[in-house]
Amino acid sequence: MIMSNGSLRVDLRLIADMVETGSRVLDVGCGDGTLLSWLGKHKDVDGRGIELSMAGVSAAVAQGLSVIQGDADTDLKDYPSGAFDTVILSQTLQATYEPKTVLNNMLRIGRRAIVSFPNFGHWRVRMALAMQGRMPVTEALAYEWYDTPNIHFCTIRDFLALCRELGVTVERGIALSRDGGVLTIDGQGRFANLFAEQGLYVLSRR
Amino acid sequence: MTADLPPTGQTRDPLGLFVELGRDAPIRLDCGIELSPVTVGYQTYGRLNAERSNAILICHALTADQYVADPHPITGKPGWWNDLVGPGRLFDTDRYFLICSNVLGGCMGTTGPKEINPATDKAWGQDFPVITIADMVKVQARLVDHLGIDQLFCVVGGSMGGMQVLEWCTSRPERVFSAIPIATAARHSAQNIAFNEVGRQAVIADPDWRDGRYMDFDTKPRRGLAVARMAAHITYLSEPALHRKFGRNLQGDRDAFAYGFGAEFQVESYLRHQGSTFVDRFDANSYLYITRAMDYFDLAAEHDGQLSNAFKGTKTRFCVVSFSSDWLFPTVESRAVVHALNAVAANVSFVEIQSDKGHDAFLLDEPEFHATLSGFLESAAARRGLPAPKG
Numbered sequence: 001m002i003m004s005n006g007s008l009r010v011d012l013r014l015i016a017d018m019v020e021t022g023s024r025v026l027d028v029g030c031g032d033g034t035l036l037s038w039l040g041k042h043k044d045v046d047g048r049g050i051e052l053s054m055a056g057v058s059a060a061v062a063q064g065l066s067v068i069q070g071d072a073d074t075d076l077k078d079y080p081s082g083a084f085d086t087v088i089l090s091q092t093l094q095a096t097y098e099p100k101t102v103l104n105n106m107l108r109i110g111r112r113a114i115v116s117f118p119n120f121g122h123w124r125v126r127m128a129l130a131m132q133g134r135m136p137v138t139e140a141l142a143y144e145w146y147d148t149p150n151i152h153f154c155t156i157r158d159f160l161a162l163c164r165e166l167g168v169t170v171e172r173g174i175a176l177s178r179d180g181g182v183l184t185i186d187g188q189g190r191f192a193n194l195f196a197e198q199g200l201y202v203l204s205r206r
Numbered sequence: 207m208t209a210d211l212p213p214t215g216q217t218r219d220p221l222g223l224f225v226e227l228g229r230d231a232p233i234r235l236d237c238g239i240e241l242s243p244v245t246v247g248y249q250t251y252g253r254l255n256a257e258r259s260n261a262i263l264i265c266h267a268l269t270a271d272q273y274v275a276d277p278h279p280i281t282g283k284p285g286w287w288n289d290l291v292g293p294g295r296l297f298d299t300d301r302y303f304l305i306c307s308n309v310l311g312g313c314m315g316t317t318g319p320k321e322i323n324p325a326t327d328k329a330w331g332q333d334f335p336v337i338t339i340a341d342m343v344k345v346q347a348r349l350v351d352h353l354g355i356d357q358l359f360c361v362v363g364g365s366m367g368g369m370q371v372l373e374w375c376t377s378r379p380e381r382v383f384s385a386i387p388i389a390t391a392a393r394h395s396a397q398n399i400a401f402n403e404v405g406r407q408a409v410i411a412d413p414d415w416r417d418g419r420y421m422d423f424d425t426k427p428r429r430g431l432a433v434a435r436m437a438a439h440i441t442y443l444s445e446p447a448l449h450r451k452f453g454r455n456l457q458g459d460r461d462a463f464a465y466g467f468g469a470e471f472q473v474e475s476y477l478r479h480q481g482s483t484f485v486d487r488f489d490a491n492s493y494l495y496i497t498r499a500m501d502y503f504d505l506a507a508e509h510d511g512q513l514s515n516a517f518k519g520t521k522t523r524f525c526v527v528s529f530s531s532d533w534l535f536p537t538v539e540s541r542a543v544v545h546a547l548n549a550v551a552a553n554v555s556f557v558e559i560q561s562d563k564g565h566d567a568f569l570l571d572e573p574e575f576h577a578t579l580s581g582f583l584e585s586a587a588a589r590r591g592l593p594a595p596k597g
Contacts, residue, residue: 064588067555
């Protein structure tokens with residue numbers, strides 16, 4: 001979402017800063033194309049997007065972006081290996097059917113992947129389950145259990161374990177607050193799993 | 207140069223433009239037969255710019271024609287994309303030079319079974335060679351050559367027009383800067399071949415068909431062609447669209463059955479009307495030839511069974527569009543094209559427009575569809591270095 005002063009939402013800005021000028025980027029779950037559009041204008045990026053909703057795709061194409069209607073589970077497998085420098089998956093991993101396959105595909109078609117997701121290990125989530133015995137509904141995860149699109153929640157530790165299992169190198173890990181602000185704690189350390197509401201990771205197969 | 211000075215060899219006519227092509231260089235059809243000369247009936251809108259970089263080729267569907275934005279010479283009805291063409295419109299005639307030609311095998315002025323076979327001085331009828339989508343595109347390419355255009359800024363079309371778009375992009379990729387295949391497929395499905403066969407058999411079963419020589423008897427297979435159109439027309443709509451329009455309402459707002467086989471329900475009389483008006487403007491042999499051309503279409507088959515091979519190395523910018531309720535060219539067909547384009551890392555946009563209007567949605571007022579096309583064209587125009595819209 002572009003803020004009124006023309007700058008990007010904090011977490012998108014963080015991702016945008018990690019993208020190299022003039023590189024090829026695939027944004028999976030690109031919404032209305034805000035990030036791609038920004039990258040095109042400010043970093044001369046050759047960007048492509050995948051988005052599930054017609055409204056999102058239509059808005060993105062209407063502003064001149066190359067976006068296809070589809071999703072991470074079904075549409076990543078077709079792209080050739082090494083087609084992109086960076087593949088971005090922002091706040092979507094937990095909504096995919098096969099997160100493992102999605103991550104593998106991202107690192108096959110891209111030199112590196114940037115992944116962000118809500119951390120189910122955050123203390124508020126733990127408290128909700130421990131104290132109330134109810135599935136947590138927080139501002140960051142504002143769905144009831146029966147209507148959530150998020151079917152594969154993980155904690156930051158779970159995610160890092162999966163990366164190890166897949167032989168994926170975590171080049172960078174950043175712990176984020178709910179609004180995407182950067183926390184000073186180590187994104188791969190034990191405190192992140194307790195105090196970060198989101199994690200943002202740069203992955204590669206080096 | 208401007209478009210209102212017709213190049214030599216071209217004649218103006220109240221029915222539009224006509225040009226004779228291929229007199230010196232015959233057009234070799236896929237069936238092996240060479241056609242020469244070939245007359246092409248076409249329309250243009252707007253002006254070709256000095257760089258010849260603003261031409262858009264519009265490819266029409268099975269029973270449409272070159273009268274995209276003109277009253278139809280036979281029915282008097284507005285052009286089939288009338289609302290999309292004009293100054294300031296989606297296909298902005300202040301900015302683009304639009305071309306639409308009647309397809310090879312058609313019946314609105316381009317060489318086809320209705321026209322005179324120079325070898326016999328009689329109408330071709332069933333002596334006309336069997337044609338393919340690729341043959342239609344060969345003729346269009348000759349017309350584009352004739353107009354002095356190397357690369358088309360955009361090739362756009364729905365349904366069979368979309369097949370032509372895909373054929374252009376794979377047979378002449380360097381001549382297509384951007385492409386918009388709409389509600390189409392890279393191959394005709396078994397179900398669609400089946401529907402076409404029902405239509406053809408209806409025509410052939412009509413005693414007035416007379417082995418395709420009906421013109422010699424000053425008649426035409428009206429009933430057969432009407433039935434073909436009625437069956438086909440159902441496939442262009444959707445169950446919800448038909449229900450919304452007609453429900454089970456009886457003809458003439460009666461409230462009791464007549465217990466007979468007249469047009470009892472409104473949907474029946476609607477279809478009968480569609481059938482009978484179609485016969486007035488369309489040639490039965492053309493219907494046979496053009497449906498057959500669609501049946502033969504299979505891009506992957508021409509590229510070792512791998513659709514992505516057809517697009518290898520393409521630099522064309524694609525915008526693929528499908529409609530959610532289209533069961534003639536369902537979204538899965540468009541997705542196959544998109545997946546093939548992704549596999550060669552092509553520049554592609556794709557959207558499935560939510561609509562309950564069926565296949566015909568591409569001819570109707572669908573704001574989301576038009577917004578998508580407009581955005582895509584705008585960005586392609588910027589990439590091509592075409593000036594932004596006035597005002």
